[in-house]
Amino acid sequence: MLGVPxxxxxxxxxxxxxxxxxxxxxxxxxxxFSSHFTDFKPRRVKVEREKLVNVLxxxxxxxxxPEEVITNILSLRKSDVYLVVTGQQPGLFTGPxxxxxxxxxxxxxAEKLSRxxxxxxxxxxxxxxDHDVQEVNHxxxxxxxxxxxxxxxxxGNGKPYFNIEIDLNEVSRCIEEINSILPNTEFKGEIxxxxxxxxxxxxxxxxxxxxxxxxxxxxxxxxxIDPRYMRDLMVPVFRKAIEEPMEINRVVNFNWYKMxxxxxxxxxxxxxxxxNFYLVLGGRRVRxxxxxxxxxxxxVFSKDEMLDLLESEPERFSANALLRPIxxxxxxPTAILVAGPHEIVYLAQVLKAYRLFNLEPPVVFPRFGATxxxxxxxxxxxxxxxxxxxxxxxxxxxxxLVSGEIEDKFMAIKGSIEETLKxxxxxxxxxxxxxxxxxxxxxxxxREVDRLKAQFVKSLKRRDRVMKEQVFKASxxxxxxxxxxxxxxxxxxxxxxxxxxxIEELRLGFKELNFGEHxxxxxxxxxxx
Numbered sequence: 001m002l003g004v005p006x007x008x009x010x011x012x013x014x015x016x017x018x019x020x021x022x023x024x025x026x027x028x029x030x031x032x033f034s035s036h037f038t039d040f041k042p043r044r045v046k047v048e049r050e051k052l053v054n055v056l057x058x059x060x061x062x063x064x065x066p067e068e069v070i071t072n073i074l075s076l077r078k079s080d081v082y083l084v085v086t087g088q089q090p091g092l093f094t095g096p097x098x099x100x101x102x103x104x105x106x107x108x109x110a111e112k113l114s115r116x117x118x119x120x121x122x123x124x125x126x127x128x129x130d131h132d133v134q135e136v137n138h139x140x141x142x143x144x145x146x147x148x149x150x151x152x153x154x155x156g157n158g159k160p161y162f163n164i165e166i167d168l169n170e171v172s173r174c175i176e177e178i179n180s181i182l183p184n185t186e187f188k189g190e191i192x193x194x195x196x197x198x199x200x201x202x203x204x205x206x207x208x209x210x211x212x213x214x215x216x217x218x219x220x221x222x223x224x225i226d227p228r229y230m231r232d233l234m235v236p237v238f239r240k241a242i243e244e245p246m247e248i249n250r251v252v253n254f255n256w257y258k259m260x261x262x263x264x265x266x267x268x269x270x271x272x273x274x275x276n277f278y279l280v281l282g283g284r285r286v287r288x289x290x291x292x293x294x295x296x297x298x299x300v301f302s303k304d305e306m307l308d309l310l311e312s313e314p315e316r317f318s319a320n321a322l323l324r325p326i327x328x329x330x331x332x333p334t335a336i337l338v339a340g341p342h343e344i345v346y347l348a349q350v351l352k353a354y355r356l357f358n359l360e361p362p363v364v365f366p367r368f369g370a371t372x373x374x375x376x377x378x379x380x381x382x383x384x385x386x387x388x389x390x391x392x393x394x395x396x397x398x399x400x401l402v403s404g405e406i407e408d409k410f411m412a413i414k415g416s417i418e419e420t421l422k423x424x425x426x427x428x429x430x431x432x433x434x435x436x437x438x439x440x441x442x443x444x445x446x447r448e449v450d451r452l453k454a455q456f457v458k459s460l461k462r463r464d465r466v467m468k469e470q471v472f473k474a475s476x477x478x479x480x481x482x483x484x485x486x487x488x489x490x491x492x493x494x495x496x497x498x499x500x501x502x503i504e505e506l507r508l509g510f511k512e513l514n515f516g517e518h519x520x521x522x523x524x525x526x527x528x529x
Contacts, residue, residue, distance in 0.1 A: 006509060006512045006513060006519060006520075007519070007520040008513065008517045008518055008519055008520060009369075009371060009388060009389060009518040009520060010389075010518075011023055011024070011369075011516070011517070011518060013389050013392075014369065014371075014389075014484055014518050015341040015369070015484075015518070016265065016341050016342070016345065017263075017264060017265075018259070018264045018265070018341075018344065018345050018348070019340075019341035019344050019345070019366060019516075022036075022344060022348075022364075022366060022516075023366050023515070023516035023517070025038055027262075028262045028264075029264070029348070032255065032258075032259070032348035032349070032351065032352075033348065033351060033361075033364060034351070034360070034361060035363050036363075037336075037363050037364065037365045037366070037515055037516075040113060040335075040336070040363050040365075041363070042082050042118055042335035042363075043334075043335065043360040043361065043362055043363070044360055045082070045333045045334070045335075045360075047330075047331060047332060047333050048233060048331075049076055049077055049079075049333065050077065051232075051233060052076065052230075052233065052331060052332065052333075053073055053074065053076050053077055055229055055230055055233070056073045056076070056223060056225065057070065057073055057074075058229070059210075059224060059225075059226050059229050060073060060214075060223060060224055063207070063210050063211055063214055063224060064201075064211075064214075065214050065218050065223075065224065066214070066218040066219060068218060068219055068220065068221040069214065069218050069221055069222065069223055069224075071221065072121040072122075072221040072223055073223055075119065075121060076121070076333060078119075080117055080118060080119060081119045081120075081121060081333070082118065082119070082120055082121075082333050082334065082335030082336075083120070083121060083122070083123045083223070083332050083333055083334050083335065083336075084106045084109045084110045084113075084120050084121070084122050084123065084334075084335065084336040084338060084365075085106070085123045085124075085125055085225070085328060085332060085334045085336070085337055085338065085362075086102040086103065086105060086106045086122075086123075086124060086125070086337070086338035086339070086367065087102070087124055087125025087126065087127055087225070087328075088102060088124075088125075088126075088127060089127045089130050089135060089136050089161070090126055090127065090128060090136060090161050090205055090206045090208070090209030090210070091135075091136045091139070091209065092136060092137055092138060092139050092150075092152045092174070092205075093139050093174075093178075093195065093212065093490055093491075093492060094209065094212050094213065094216070094490065094491060095136060095139065095490065096139075096140075096486060096487050096488055096489065096490065097370070097372075097485065097486040097487075097488075097489055097490065097491055098340055098367070098369070098486045098487060099491075100216070100491045100503065100506075101367055101368055101369060101370060101486060101506075102124075102338055102340065102367050103122070103124055103213060103216070103217050103222060104217075104368065104503065104506055104507050104510055105338050105365070105367040105368045105510065106122035106123065106124065106222065106338050107122045107217065107220045107221075107222060107507060108368070108507060108510045108511050109122075109336055109338065109365060109515070110122045110221075111511070112511065113336075118335070120335060120336065121221060121223065122217075122220065122221060122222045122223065123222065123223040123224075123225050123332070124213055124217070124222055124223070124224055124225065125225045125227070125328055126206055126209055126210050126213070126224060126225065126226045126227075127161075127227070127324070128160065128161050128162040128206030128209075128226050128227060128228050129160045129161070129162065129227055129228060129278075129285070129318040129319070130160065130161060130285075131157070131158055131159060131160050131161070131278075131284070131285040132157070133154045133156065133157045133159075133161075133164070134157070136161065136205070137151055137152045137153070137154045138150060138151045138152065139490035139492070140480060140481075140488045140489050140490060141178065141181045141182060141489065141490060141492065141493050142181075142476065142477065142480070142489065142493060143181045145376075145473035145474075145476050145477060146473075146476055147476060147480035147481055147488060147489070148181060150174055150177050150178060150181075151174075152167075152170050152171070152174050153167075153170055154167070154170070154205065155167075156283075158284040158285060159283055159284050159285070160206075160228070160280060160285050160318065161204065161205045161206040161209075162204050162205075162206040162207070162226075162228050163204065163280075163283050163284075164204055164205045165203065165204055166199055166202050166203060166204060166205065166207070166208055168196075168199060168200065171195070171196060171199040171208075172196065175192055175195055175196055178192070178195075178492060179192055182492065182493070182496045182497075183496070183497065185496055185497055186499075187495065187496055187497075187498070187499040187500075188496045191492070191495055191496055194215065195212075198211040198212060198215060206226065206228075210224045210226060216491075216500075216503060217503075220507075225328075225332065227318075227319070227324075227327065227328075228315075230327075230331055231314040231315045231317065232314055233330075233331040234314070234317070234319075234327045234330065234331055235310060235311070235314050236330070236357075237319075237323070237326055237327045237330050237357060238277055238310050238314070238317045238319075238327075239307065239310060240356065240357055241275065241276055241277050241323060242294075242303060242306050242307055242310065243303065243307075244356065245275050245276075245290040245294075246272050246273075246290065247353070247356050248270075248276050248322055248323065248350065248353045248356065249270040249271075249272050249274070249276070250272075251349075251350065251352050251353040251356075252268055252269075252270050252322060252349045252350055252353070253269055253270055253272075255348065255349040255350075255352065256268065256269045256349060259345075259348070259349070264345070265345070266345060266346075266349060267342060267345045267346040267349065268321070268322065268346050268349055270322070273289050273290055273291055274287065274288075274289060275287075275288040275289065275290050275294070275320075276319065276320045276322045276323040277317055277318060277319055277320060277323055278317075278318040278319075278320065279296045279309075279316050279317065279318070280315070280316045280317075280318060281296065281297060281299070281316070285318055294306050321346065322346070322349075322350050322353075325337065325347060325350065325351075326350075326353065326354060326357055326359065329354070329359060329361065329362055330357060330359060334362040335362055335363065336362055336363050336364075336365050337361075337362045337363070337364050337365070338364075338365050338366075338367050339364055339365070339366065339367065340366075340367050341366075344364060344366060347364055351364075365515055365516070366515060366516030367516070368510045368513060368515075368516065368517060368518070368519060369484070369486055369517070369518035369519065370486060370506065370509070370510075370518065370519040370520075370521045371388060371478055371484065371485050371486070371518065371519070371520055371521065372485060372489075372494060372521050372523060373388065373478070373520055373521065373522050373526065374477065374497075374522075374523065374526055375526045376473075376474075376477075377474045377477050377478065378522070378526060378528060380470045380471065380473070380474040381474070382528075383470070384397070384401055384467070384470075384471070386471075386474075388478060388520055391471070391474055391475040391478050391479060392475070392478075392479050392482075394471050394472050394474075394475035397471050397475075398467070398468055398471055399457075401467060401471070402457050402464060402467075406453065406456055406457065410449060410453045413449060414446065414449055417442070417445055417446070417449070418442075421438060421441075421442050424438055425438055491503075494523060497523070497524075498523045498524045501524075502523055502524075505521075505523060505524075506519075506521060509521055
């Protein structure tokens with residue numbers, strides 16, 4: 001793919017306005033950040049590198065990470081080595097495609113921006129402490145070009161993902177379902193076998209996700225970062241969140257109104273009494289509310305009692321979405337944080353809160369996006385002279401294609417009628433009553449012609465089922481359930497068809513882009529000549 005001109009989609013039509021403005025360094029989006037990725041410089045960091053390296057080594061060796069990962073972890077002992085960090089909840093079989101795109105983005109940035117005096121290594125934050133099972137217990141694949149949902153029946157909603165044990169029977173059932181949906185290829189057997197083998201080695205959902213990510217990206221040195229093993233390093237952050245439980249919410253809500261005034265759509269407005277950390281009680285993650293005292297389920301703690309609990313049992317404390325980036329960048333030598341379109345909005349709301357923790361925020365880089373166009377979809381695009389974005393609205397495409405066949409004919413008919421009536425109007429120009437009658441008659445005739453055209457279009461729609469089916473199938477591929485492909489479809493859809501080279505081709509494609517752009521990706525030998 002190197003050296004071949006790449007095709008991209010305009011962000012304004014594929015993502016939110018704030019993300020597009022930030023990428024293009026336009027509008028007012030950049031004012032929420034202390035620096036912009038177009039002027040990257042690593043921040044000043046004060047992290048306990050030796051302790052961190054020991055934790056990361058233990059975690060990644062336990063996951064049987066390859067040597068490239070171990071080498072990168074050991075390099076973090078040096079003060080001129082920094083992390084490019086991205087992350088995601090541990091979705092089933094890695095979840096939607098954008099998880100893969102995040103990881104590839106981190107790898108590409110580390111490759112492109114490392115230079116003398118600054119070495120960058122990629123890291124992936126596995127949000128193992130999150131607890132909404134409904135967000136991670138499913139994937140979508142295409143069965144006969146229609147999106148189909150595969151659900152892993154996990155038990156334990158409310159539990160952190162690291163507290164939900166792997167059910168091998170459920171994994172096996174899901175793999176059988178995947179097997180029935182995806183075509184038989186030279187790659188399929190090995191991939192299905194690997195999915196189950198990694199599940200057998202895993203003790204919980206978060207662990208399984210980490211092993212899959214290392215399977216795909218360990219060769220590129222991607223370090224797995226799992227916060228459940230880093231609580232001791234995070235104690236100062238949680239201490240500050242206990243001592244001043246409302247301060248982050250003030251910053252976030254101030255920026256909510258600021259973004260709103262600028263015409264953007266902010267992500268989060270916080271109730272002031274809701275704390276930005278949870279407590280794990282009885283194996284479940286429980287919300288903490290502060291009203292002079294901390295209320296956690298049926299328990300009540302004073303500030304001193306909560307601080308004592310933090311010192312004695314830090315493993316009970318878990319960050320929410322707003323505190324998470326702060327715990328991350330307090331414990332890691334993060335130079336670059338890679339974020340998607342929705343994340344970049346809430347990061348804009350929270351980054352000013354870093355100063356509460358005497359932290360300089362990292363530079364936020366937008367992740368790359370992609371829409372995969374396979375050969376069968378490319379044929380439809382060419383056959384009907386369509387663009388990728390037009391397939392966002394398949395009904396409009398069908399209406400245009402059908403009416404386009406007869407538009408010229410009916411325009412000609414209308415033109416002929418108008419010319420004939422012009423002659424008549426000239427002949428009876430002096431007869432006012434007749435002239436008015438001709439005008440009325442002309443309007444009636446034109447209405448009848450339009451009615452006849454609509455009926456003709458309706459008839460052609462029924463007749464031309466092939467075209468309709470092809471357009472809908474192509475639309476389902478690119479915009480399943482009306483969403484961008486990357487937000488729904490799982491990477492197995494393409495790994496089974498194209499093998500692991502799919503990820504490598506994607507990496508090479510992203511390397512040709514400007515940061516944050518959205519690639520039209522033709523896998524394998526699909527790329528049009």
